[in-house]
Structures are given as C-alpha cells and as structure tokens.
Amino acid sequence: MRVFLLDALTSDDAIRETIRQTLEAECAARGWDLDTMTLESADIAHCLGCFNCWTRTPGVCIQDDDGRKVLKGMVQSDIVVTVSPVLFGCYSYLMKRAIDRIIGAVLPFFTRVHGETHHPPRYDKTPCLLAIGIMKQHDSEEETVFRELIERNAINGHYSKHIAEILTCDMDGDEIVGRIRESISSLEVAA
Amino acid sequence: MARQAVLLIGSPRWLRSTSYSLGAYLIEKLEHFDCETIHIHKAISDPKMTQDMVRSVNAADLIILSSPLYVDALPAPVLRVFELIASGQREKPDRPQQFVAILNCGFPETKHNNTAMRICRLFAERAGFMWAGGLAMGMGPAIDGRPLAKAGRVGKNARDALSLAADALSKGQSVPEEAIKRMAEPPIPIRLYTMIGNRTWKKMASQYGMADKLKARPFATAE
Numbered sequence: 001m002r003v004f005l006l007d008a009l010t011s012d013d014a015i016r017e018t019i020r021q022t023l024e025a026e027c028a029a030r031g032w033d034l035d036t037m038t039l040e041s042a043d044i045a046h047c048l049g050c051f052n053c054w055t056r057t058p059g060v061c062i063q064d065d066d067g068r069k070v071l072k073g074m075v076q077s078d079i080v081v082t083v084s085p086v087l088f089g090c091y092s093y094l095m096k097r098a099i100d101r102i103i104g105a106v107l108p109f110f111t112r113v114h115g116e117t118h119h120p121p122r123y124d125k126t127p128c129l130l131a132i133g134i135m136k137q138h139d140s141e142e143e144t145v146f147r148e149l150i151e152r153n154a155i156n157g158h159y160s161k162h163i164a165e166i167l168t169c170d171m172d173g174d175e176i177v178g179r180i181r182e183s184i185s186s187l188e189v190a191a
Numbered sequence: 192m193a194r195q196a197v198l199l200i201g202s203p204r205w206l207r208s209t210s211y212s213l214g215a216y217l218i219e220k221l222e223h224f225d226c227e228t229i230h231i232h233k234a235i236s237d238p239k240m241t242q243d244m245v246r247s248v249n250a251a252d253l254i255i256l257s258s259p260l261y262v263d264a265l266p267a268p269v270l271r272v273f274e275l276i277a278s279g280q281r282e283k284p285d286r287p288q289q290f291v292a293i294l295n296c297g298f299p300e301t302k303h304n305n306t307a308m309r310i311c312r313l314f315a316e317r318a319g320f321m322w323a324g325g326l327a328m329g330m331g332p333a334i335d336g337r338p339l340a341k342a343g344r345v346g347k348n349a350r351d352a353l354s355l356a357a358d359a360l361s362k363g364q365s366v367p368e369e370a371i372k373r374m375a376e377p378p379i380p381i382r383l384y385t386m387i388g389n390r391t392w393k394k395m396a397s398q399y400g401m402a403d404k405l406k407a408r409p410f411a412t413a414e
Contacts, residue, residue: 046203046232046266046267046268047203047261047266047267048203049202049203049204049208049259049261049266051395054392054396054405055392055395055396055398055399055401055405056396056399056401057401058396058401058404058405058406058407058409059407059408059409059410060409060410071410072410075410075411076410076412087270087273087274087277088273088277088310088313088314088317089306089309089310089313090264090265090270090310091264091270092270092274093267093268093270093271093274096261096262096264096265096266096267096270097267099262099267100261100262100266100267102262103262107405107406108388108389108392108405109388109389109392109405110298110299110385110388110389112385116298116300116302116303117298117299117300117381117385118298122406122407122408123408123410123411141313142313145306145309145310145313148305148306148309149263149264149306149310152263152303152306153262153263156262156263157262
C-alpha cells in the first residue's frame with residue numbers, strides 16, 4: 001500500500017511534527033510506503049490554465065517541475081493525505097498551488113453523474129483521500145466550507161473514499177494522534 | 192469626487208480570459224468610479240507590485256474579483272492575495288469597502304462555483320470588507336475571453352446581469368438577486384454545450400497530433 005503525503009504546513013507550525021510522526025508510525029505499523037512532499041520547499045509553478053495537460057501532452061503538465069510529481073504521486077498511491085492550514089474555508093496557498101496542477105488526473109470530456117456534469121477519471125484505480133485541515137482555533141463556518149470543499153474535490157477527483165479531518169492548534173497531542181489513527185483505520189478498509 | 196474601484200483578475204490568461212471579459216464589462220458599466228485593473232498572477236510575482244496591489248485594495252471603495260474556478264475553489268494566486276490582505280493589521284479607510292466576486296467555470300452548471308463563492312464571502316467578511324454579492328456562471332469557455340459585448344447570444348445573460356449589478360454598485364448598493372439569477376442561467380442548453388465541448392477537445396488535440404492519445408495514462412502502474 002502506498003500513501004502520498006502532501007504537507008503544506010511550514011516549519012513555523014508546531015503541530016507539523018506530531019502529524020508527521022503519527023502518519024509515519026501508522027504507515028510503518030502496517031508496512032505501508034509513505035512518500036512525503038514538503039510543499040514549503042517544493043518547486044511548483046502556478047497552473048497556466050492552458051489545458052495542454054488535456055490536449056497536447058495528455059495526462060502530463062507541460063511545466064517540468066515538482067507539480068508533475070504531485071500528480072504522479074497521487075495517481076500512483078492508494079491513499080492521498082493532504083495537510084493544510086484552513087483559510088476562509090479553503091486550503092492554504094501552498095496546498096492549492098499543488099492541487100491546481102492535478103487536473104491531468106481526469107479526462108477533458110464531459111459526462112453526467114447524478115444530474116451534474118463532471119470529467120471522467122483518466123485512471124481506472126483512484127486513491128482514497130484524507131484531507132487534514134488545521135485551524136488555529138475552531139471556526140464552525142470555516143469548517144463547514146472546508147468540508148464542502150473536500151466533498152466537491154472527492155466528487156470531481158473521483159476519490160474512492162474521503163475523510164475531511166479538522167484539527168486545531170489547541171488540541172493536545174493525544175487527541176491529534178487519536179484522530180489521525182481513526183481516519184487511517186477507516187480508510188484502510190476502503191483502500 | 193469619483194470613488195475608487197479595483198478589478199482583480201484571477202486568471203493566468205489575463206486579457207484573453209473570460210474572467211477579464213466579465214470584469215471589464217462590469218467596470219465599463221460602473222458610473223462615478225475610477226477603475227484600476229490588476230493581473231493577480233503578475234502582481235504576486237514581484238514584491239513591489241504585490242505591495243502596490245495590496246495598497247490599492249486597501250484604499251478602494253469597491254473591490255471586484257473576477258476569477259475562474261480551479262479544482263472547486265479559487266486559483267492559488269488568488270488565495271495568496273487573500274492571505275496577504277488578511278494577514279496583519281489591514282489599513283482600512285474609515286468608510287465601507289464593498290467586495291464583489293464574479294466567478295466562472297468550465298462546467299455547464301453554475302452550482303460548481305458555490306464553494307468558491309462561500310470562500311470569497313468568508314474572506315470578505317473576515318478581512319473587514321462589506322460583502323456586496325457574488326455573480327457566478329457556468330459555461331465560461333463559451334465566452335472564451337472575447338469582449339462580452341461581442342460574445343453574442345452566449346454572453347447575453349452575463350451582459351444583462353452585469354449591467355444590473357453595475358447599476359446597483361454605482362449607487363452604493365449590493366448586487367441584486369435578479370442579477371445573480373440572470374448570471375446563473377445557462378445561455379445555451381447543457382447538452383449542446385457538452386457536445387460542442389467534447390468535440391472541441393478532440394479538435395484541439397488533433398492540432399498536436401494527439402487526437403488518439405487523449406486518454407493516455409502516462410503514470411499508470413499495474414492497475
């Protein structure tokens with residue numbers, strides 16, 4: 001089993017080590033491979049909105065940087081874990097810069113699903129998604145929007161199962177560990 | 192004295208974008224405003240331009256964000272601007288500052304923009320702006336960056352909606368519900384739009400000799 005971690009926290013975020021250590025321990029205990037991309041130091045250009053990843057070089061972005069590794073890592077994993085501060089209910093800039101580069105995971109064509117138009121997946125197998133959102137303190141409005149965003153990502157990204165987990169900086173370490181463990185166990189069944 | 196408006200374009204395609212078509216049409220219809228248009232992707236690439244952009248936003252009476260939808264939310268550079276404006280103590284004028292969002296997406300249904308619009312609203316409220324409404328539309332590529340006045344039938348709903356919005360904003364009011372509803376109406380049937388879209392992708396790919404490789408799986412492992 002492959003787990004791909006996209007970490008948009010920075011070295012200033014105290015919660016980062018707890019999250020990383022927990023994920024490493026959970027993966028090690030199950031014999032899973034964990035591949036981590038630290039977005040703070042990754043070389044990822046902004047999406048150009050050119051759609052060349054659909055028409056000119058299908059499935060691959062024309063920009064040859066770490067953005068390609070984001071898409072490859074996601075496509076080749078069984079579980080994708082994103083860890084990002086939540087800002088106005090959205091991912092942070094660093095996380096979104098990476099996520100904007102993954103549209104090569106779907107095909108350009110339109111298809112109707114449950115009365116809505118979507119793009120079909122490019123690959124037969126799609127990973128599960130654990131989206132961990134970090135808030136300084138709990139904010140129910142932001143949490144609602146973030147959960148909605150992950151729901152939309154899961155529909156349009158065709159994730160086979162998804163969990164949106166909200167952690168706050170005032171939580172104690174045991175609670176953080178417990179929440180992540182629970183999410184991983186839940187996804188283990190689906191993946 | 193004319194009030195100040197800032198139009199922020201969230202598309203990397205800048206003057207060739209539907210975001211620009213829509214935003215430019217709105218500011219053209221505004222009355223009693225001096226307008227400045229800023230290309231977000233360019234502005235955040237240079238510290239001096241970033242500083243100037245934040246200063247312009249903080250001084251404006253009306254801020255208009257016109258942006259495409261990227262992966263269910265706003266493009267990353269727009270979020271960077273949100274982060275910059277909201278961080279620290281914002282220098283605010285002692286008068287209300289209205290914030291309006293115009294969003295467009297490539298899906299035919301307008302509702303794909305809903306989450307991004309909620310993000311815009313939360314930003315506006317948390318950063319101390321007065322949320323003056325959001326206009327969203329699907330089928331953005333049907334306009335394809337043409338000046339909205341020249342977009343014919345596919346641009347009619349947007350023209351009507353933006354004219355109504357400009358009239359209200361010129362009077363210091365919020366975007367009326369009628370404008371929001373008009374903007375959201377698909378200008379052509381969904382089935383027609385998706386049929387044309389599917390053909391267009393194949394046509395574009397054939398220009399690169401890739402028509403039969405559109406479904407390639409370059410990162411496939413043993414599936």
